[in-house]
Amino acid sequence: MKLYQTAAGVVLERAGEWLALGESWDALVNRPELHRYLAELTGPALAGGKLPALLPPIGSQEVWAAGVTYYRSRTARMEEAHHAGGGSFYDRVYDAERPELFFKAAPWRVVGPGAPIRVRRDSRWSVPEPELALCFNARGELIGCTIGNDVSARDIEGENPLYLPQAKVYDGGCALGPALLITPDPLPPDTAIELRIGRGDDVAFEGSTTLAQLRRTPEELARFLYRETSFPHGSVLLTGTGIVPPDDFTLTPGDQVAITIAPIGTLTNPVA
Secondary structure (H helix, E strand, C coil), X not given: CEEEEECCEEEEEECCEEEEECCCHHHHHCCCCHHHHHHHCCCCECHHHCCCCEECCCCCCEEEEEECCCHHHHXXXXXXXXXXXXXXXXXXXXXXXXXXXXXXXXXXXXXXXCCCECCCCCCCCEECCEEEEEEECCCCCEEEEEEXXXXXXXXXXXXXXXXXXXXXXCCCCEEEEEEEEECCCCCCCCCEEEEEEEECCEEEEEEEEEHHHCCCCHHHHHHHHCCCCCCCCCEEEXXXXXXXXXXXXXXXXXXXXXXXXXXXXXXXXXXX
């Protein structure tokens, strides 16, 4: 089952049928036993049978992110921060009990499918970061997952690790979608994440990884995220990236970024 946030309200896709729901996104994702509720739900079919324009699958939830959860991201972060004296920090975080968690986006800064993502005007080296995004309710229970793009300014982050918020948090720097896959269980380790960046008629970069390369479990990340922080409406947590373009690559306006996780779909965004 999948939930879509649309311009006309929330839509449920279930076993080939489409149901228009009358509840708000925040109310739905915080329902007890959401998976069972949606499986038994009855209601009107979507008028016209056509899905309205998609919005990001988020309501009032904050978006957070976990860093250095893949060995490839550990290596990339060490390399970009080496000259700033922060290279060894990331090596230690990768092996530490406590994960790196940071605030990524307020909901109004998140864009959905087809909407443009941005690169900072003061960045010369920006990349997409394709990630599995976990959705938790206010009680810290996993209710589903979607696709996330943690757009990052690598030159700003590499200049000084203390500049991480500026490299990560800005308007149009986070995309989610196309839907929230409702599942009480994590996706299997062999689930693939695929990235394709189009530039004109060419493929500027493509790569893939699997969730088997993810060092931290969803339960572990949720436990630390909710340890001393409350989320009245729930939260979305990006789990890190294992796909890093080469150092000579940067996003440019007009690029098309497509991230695919087969059970969820494909999140596609142009670069503004």
